[in-house]
Amino acid sequence: MSSSDYSLRAHAVESLTQIKRPDVPWQVVVRNTAAVILPLGIGLATGHTEAGLAIGAGALDTMFSDQPGPYRQRLRQLLLASLAAGVASLCGFLIGGQLLPILLATAACGFFGGLLVVFGTDTARVGMTSMILLVITASTPTSPIGALSGAALIFSGGLLLTLFSLAAWPWQRYLPERNALASVYAGLAALARQPAHDDADVPALSEAMTTLQQTLLGRHRAHGRAMEAFGVLLELAERIRLELTAMAELHADPSIHAMFRDDAARVLAAIADALEQGESPEQATRALQTLQASERALLGGRENSNSLTTHIHALSGQLAAAVRNADWAGSRGELRASAAETRLPKALRSSSTWATLRASLTPRSVAFRHALRMAVCLSAALWISRLLQLPHGYWLPMTAAIVLRPDFAATFNFGLLRVLGTVLGLVLTTALLHITPDESWAHLAPMAVLCMAFRYLATAHYGIAVAALTGTVVILLSFEGVNSGMAVMDRVINTALGCGMALLAYVAWPTWERGRARAALAVMLDAYASYLHALAQPDQRNAHHETRSAARTARTNAQASIDRMRTEPATPPELLALARALFANGNRLARTAMTLEAMIDDLAALPARAEIGHFIEQSASSVQAVATALREQRGIDALPDLRARQRALVNLLQGAGDHAAAESLARLSDRLVDNVDTLAHVVNRARQESTAAAA
Numbered sequence: 001m002s003s004s005d006y007s008l009r010a011h012a013v014e015s016l017t018q019i020k021r022p023d024v025p026w027q028v029v030v031r032n033t034a035a036v037i038l039p040l041g042i043g044l045a046t047g048h049t050e051a052g053l054a055i056g057a058g059a060l061d062t063m064f065s066d067q068p069g070p071y072r073q074r075l076r077q078l079l080l081a082s083l084a085a086g087v088a089s090l091c092g093f094l095i096g097g098q099l100l101p102i103l104l105a106t107a108a109c110g111f112f113g114g115l116l117v118v119f120g121t122d123t124a125r126v127g128m129t130s131m132i133l134l135v136i137t138a139s140t141p142t143s144p145i146g147a148l149s150g151a152a153l154i155f156s157g158g159l160l161l162t163l164f165s166l167a168a169w170p171w172q173r174y175l176p177e178r179n180a181l182a183s184v185y186a187g188l189a190a191l192a193r194q195p196a197h198d199d200a201d202v203p204a205l206s207e208a209m210t211t212l213q214q215t216l217l218g219r220h221r222a223h224g225r226a227m228e229a230f231g232v233l234l235e236l237a238e239r240i241r242l243e244l245t246a247m248a249e250l251h252a253d254p255s256i257h258a259m260f261r262d263d264a265a266r267v268l269a270a271i272a273d274a275l276e277q278g279e280s281p282e283q284a285t286r287a288l289q290t291l292q293a294s295e296r297a298l299l300g301g302r303e304n305s306n307s308l309t310t311h312i313h314a315l316s317g318q319l320a321a322a323v324r325n326a327d328w329a330g331s332r333g334e335l336r337a338s339a340a341e342t343r344l345p346k347a348l349r350s351s352s353t354w355a356t357l358r359a360s361l362t363p364r365s366v367a368f369r370h371a372l373r374m375a376v377c378l379s380a381a382l383w384i385s386r387l388l389q390l391p392h393g394y395w396l397p398m399t400a401a402i403v404l405r406p407d408f409a410a411t412f413n414f415g416l417l418r419v420l421g422t423v424l425g426l427v428l429t430t431a432l433l434h435i436t437p438d439e440s441w442a443h444l445a446p447m448a449v450l451c452m453a454f455r456y457l458a459t460a461h462y463g464i465a466v467a468a469l470t471g472t473v474v475i476l477l478s479f480e481g482v483n484s485g486m487a488v489m490d491r492v493i494n495t496a497l498g499c500g501m502a503l504l505a506y507v508a509w510p511t512w513e514r515g516r517a518r519a520a521l522a523v524m525l526d527a528y529a530s531y532l533h534a535l536a537q538p539d540q541r542n543a544h545h546e547t548r549s550a551a552r553t554a555r556t557n558a559q560a561s562i563d564r565m566r567t568e569p570a571t572p573p574e575l576l577a578l579a580r581a582l583f584a585n586g587n588r589l590a591r592t593a594m595t596l597e598a599m600i601d602d603l604a605a606l607p608a609r610a611e612i613g614h615f616i617e618q619s620a621s622s623v624q625a626v627a628t629a630l631r632e633q634r635g636i637d638a639l640p641d642l643r644a645r646q647r648a649l650v651n652l653l654q655g656a657g658d659h660a661a662a663e664s665l666a667r668l669s670d671r672l673v674d675n676v677d678t679l680a681h682v683v684n685r686a687r688q689e690s691t692a693a694a695a
Contacts, residue, residue, distance in 0.1 A: 015413045015463075016420070022460040028165075032066055033451045035059035035161040036472075037444060040479065044440050049479055051153055056476065058157020061085050061129045063455060066161060067122050070176050071169045073220035078165060081126045082158025088130040089154045092137030093147030099386060102138050106382050106397065107375040109134050114374030117406050118360045118367040119353075131374075131401035135382055139394040172278070174222060177230050180215040182276040184208050184237050185322075189268035191244050192261045199591055200584035202559065205241060206552050212237070213549065229328040233275075236322045238545070239598075240268070243315045245591060246598035256298055260312050263291035267319045271326045281326040288323050292316060311598070369511050370406040377404055377505035381498060391490040399498025404505060407513060409567035411506045414462065415499035421466025422495040426488045429471035433478065440479060447475040513565040514575055518630055520554075520561040521582050525627035525679070527554035528586060531593050532620035536613040538600045548597070551590060558583060578686040582630070585682060589623070589675040592668065599664055608652050615649050615669065618642060622676045626683055635687050636680050642673045 036056045043052020065081035066074065088109065095101040113127025133154065142150065168175060187205045194204075215221070216230050244264075247257065270284035295316050360367040381400040385393030403418050405411045429450075436442050454468035470491075531551045534543040562579045565571050596616070622639045629636040646669045653662040 012412075012416060015417060019461045019464075020459065022456050024456050024459065026456075028066060029452050029455045031164040031167075032059070032063045032161060032455050033448055035157070035164050036063070036451050037448045039157065039160065040447075040476075041444055044444075044479070049440075053476065053479055054150055054153035055157040055160060058082070058085055058089075058154035059161040060157070060451070060472070060476075061133055061154075062158040062161055064125050064458070065122065065129075066165045068176060068179070068215075070215055070218070070220050070222050071166055071173075072222065073218070074165055074176075075162065076220060077122055077126075078158065078162040080123075081129055082155050082162060084126050084130040085133050085158050086151045086155030088134040089137045090147055090151035092134045093140070093142050093150050094144065095141070096138030097141035099383075103379045103383055106131070106134060106138075107379045110375035110378035110401070111371045113401075114371035114404075115357065115360060115367055117370055118356055118365075128401055131378060132398050135378070135394050135397040135401070138382070173224070174226055174230070175278075177215055177222060177227070178275045178278060180212045181230060181233055181237075182272045184212050185233075185268050185272035185275065188237060188240055188244065189265045189272060191241070192265035192268060194248075199588040202555065202587055203245065203552075203590050203594060206556065209238070209241070210549075210552060210556070226328070229325045232325045233322060236318050236325070238548075240315065240318050240322070242594055242598040243311055243318065246595045247311050247315070256312075259294065259298070260291070260315075263287070263294055264315060264319060267291055267323065271322055274326050281323055284323045284326060288319060291319065314601075366406050366511050366516075369509060370404075373505045373509055374401070374404055377501055381501050384497075384501075385494070390494060392494060395491050395494035396498045396501075399495050400502045400505075403499050404502035406511065407564045408506055408510065408569075409513075409564045411502055412567065415503050417461075417463035418466055419492075419496055419499050421463040422470050423492055424463075425467035425470025426474065426491055428467065429474045430488055432471070433475070443475050443478065447472055450475070513561055513568055514571050517561050517565050517575065517579050518633065520558045521579060521586075522627045522631035524551070524554040524558040524586055525582075525623055525630065527551040528589050528593065529620045529624040529627065532596075532616055532623065535593060535596055535600070536616040536620065538609075538613075544597055544600075548594070551593075555583075555586065555590065558586070574686065574689060578682065581682045582679065585675065585678050589672075589679065592671045592675050596668055596672070599661075599668065608649070611649055611652060612665070615642075615645055616672075618645065619672050619676055623679065626676070626679045629687075630683050633687070633690075636684055639676075639680060642676060646670060646673045 036059045039055035039059070040049075040052040043049045043055075062078060062081040062085055065077045067077065069077075091105055091109075092102070095105060109127075109131050113131050116127040117124045137150070137154075141147075184205060187208050191204045212234060216227070216234050221227070244261075247261070266287040267284055270287050271281055274281035274284055295312060359365070362368055377400050378397050381397035384390075385396040390396060399418060403411060403415045405414060432446055433443065436446065450468045450471040454465050454472055457468065458465040527547070527550050531544075531547040534540055534547040537543065562576075562583060565579065566576060618640050619642060622642060625639060626636060649669060650662075650666045653665065
């Protein structure tokens with residue numbers, strides 16, 4: 001058995017057995033379910049069941065556009081999803097009975113809906129929702145008046161869900177921003193409690209910091225005086241993270257170190273609680289006073305040869321500023337200080353919509369290939385369902401639209417879990433409806449429970465969520481007179497066919513990640529090199545921030561590429577080993593660079609600043625040379641002898657007045673050389689093994 005076969009089988013087992021921790025707040029689950037159930041209940045009570053069904057269906061299909069983020073962003077996303085659902089429904093109702101026009105419509109919807117993946121997951125959901133509603137409504141074509149009224153009701157369902165999602169906006173204006181900040185500060189508290197870390201791991205809070213920057217500084221950010229305090233808290237979170245990373249590299253006075261980190265963790269946790277509750281940070285103030293008292297008692301007037309004292313004082317000041325700004329951003333909501341506006345880092349700014357689309361309109365683009373696959377697969381699935389006159393045939397193209405993804409791993413995973421979840425959901429729901437009274441009102445309660453389970457578990461285990469969704473849809477359709485028991489086998493067959501068609505469409509014209517993994521890793525190394533180049537200029541603080549954010553984004557993309565490649569069939573084991581080794585050692589380099597940034601002020605007091613900057617520049621150029629060799633799949637040209645230059649730099653600083661800073665630089669420069677040399681060795685070794693295998 002090949003390693004690729006084992007990898008695929010292991011991925012299948014992992015998909016079936018691994019359950020993540022649900023991350024959907026209960027208030028989101030409740031309000032989304034209410035938007036589906038309440039219209040249906042009112043429709044049943046007033047004798048307008050079909051209207052209630054349409055509104056509930058519109059809310060159900062736009063449910064996943066209700067995502068965390070600023071209220072402005074949420075409003076835009078939900079309105080876009082609602083409008084797309086309404087337009088797609090209108091098209092389906094109007095031309096669903098005419099085969100050629102509806103096939104052209106599904107091809108267009110599949111292509112443009114698939115192309116939306118270039119704008120991220122949330123926008124891609126809008127495209128998928130449009131496809132689903134197009135094929136569902138096409139199964140029940142009606143008159144123009146009926147089409148308009150039906151599409152309007154589905155659009156109204158999306159608007160109702162939007163209203164529920166934004167209901168708290170006037171009273172809790174900054175709730176999404178406070179929650180994002182609370183998440184990061186809670187993560188900082190957990191980081192402070194960690195006695196040690198693995199250098200090969202991804203630096204802590206990478207994803208949370210990116211989310212926070214997008215929330216506070218992105219295009220749809222909120223405006224107001226409190227946002228200035230939030231911006232200060234963001235900057236402080238970045239500095240606190242760097243200080244905690246740097247302190248983890250120090251090995252002097254472990255008892256003092258541990259005690260102070262515990263005190264810092266209590267302050268950070270209290271700040272997170274205050275932000276989450278929207279209250280003044282009184283508990284954080286008391287925890288800060290305890291920390292400052294310990295600082296004075298333990299370190300007052302002391303000099304520490306390992307630079308621990310300097311970093312403790314710096315972190316104490318940052319915590320004090322964080323407590324002060326958390327107070328300004330709390331329930332009183334009044335800012336008593338001003339701060340310069342902070343801009344979103346360039347790495348996280350999106351280009352214009354049209355520029356992004358134009359850049360994707362090429363067969364080399366992953367999004368373009370996905371869009372073409374989706375257009376062909378969706379139209380073919382609809383044509384086959386009509387040709388074979390499959391009962392409940394809309395489940396076939398609907399399943400294809402849901403399962404087909406831009407990468408093999410996701411398509412395989414969603415297909416497998418979709419089939420199993422559908423079978424489980426149909427069986428359980430049929431049994432549930434059999435034992436409950438045959439009354440519409442008696443079916444509303446289980447439908448509400450299943451809808452809540454679907455929303456809550458969708459990110460935890462897709463298979464279980466699909467079972468809940470299937471049950472929700474079956475009960476929803478039962479209100480329209482569709483017999484649940486008779487439709488079980490039809491839906492299972494259509495689901496299996498749809499999953500098979502989606503997987504076949506991908507395999508017929510694949511975009512294998514193994515062809516792009518080296519490029520993603522090279523981009524990551526280039527980003528690290530740019531970060532080091534910026535750190536060689538100690539006064540360029542904005543450049544430090546920009547390049548650090550760019551490196552974080554590149555690292556996230558590289559990790560996603562490795563995860564996708566890991567589950568693809570026929571991935572060469574040596575390529576996967578190379579990718580994992582480069583990523584792990586890249587993480588070590590990232591930690592070294594972050595520690596270097598945290599110690600910039602310490603190093604400024606040393607002599608030979610030009611020599612220090614030159615050494616960092618040489619290290620950055622070496623990392624860039626490694627990235628180029630990786631991208632071009634060739635050996636690395638002779639690199640500068642960084643080890644000799646590191647020793648010369650250490651000798652030059654032996655007589656420095658600040659012995660602690662000189663010792664820190666010696667230790668840090670040694671790690672930097674080791675990081676760069678290891679990356680070069682990994683790339684050269686992979687090249688030699690590849691050459692030997694070819695010979």
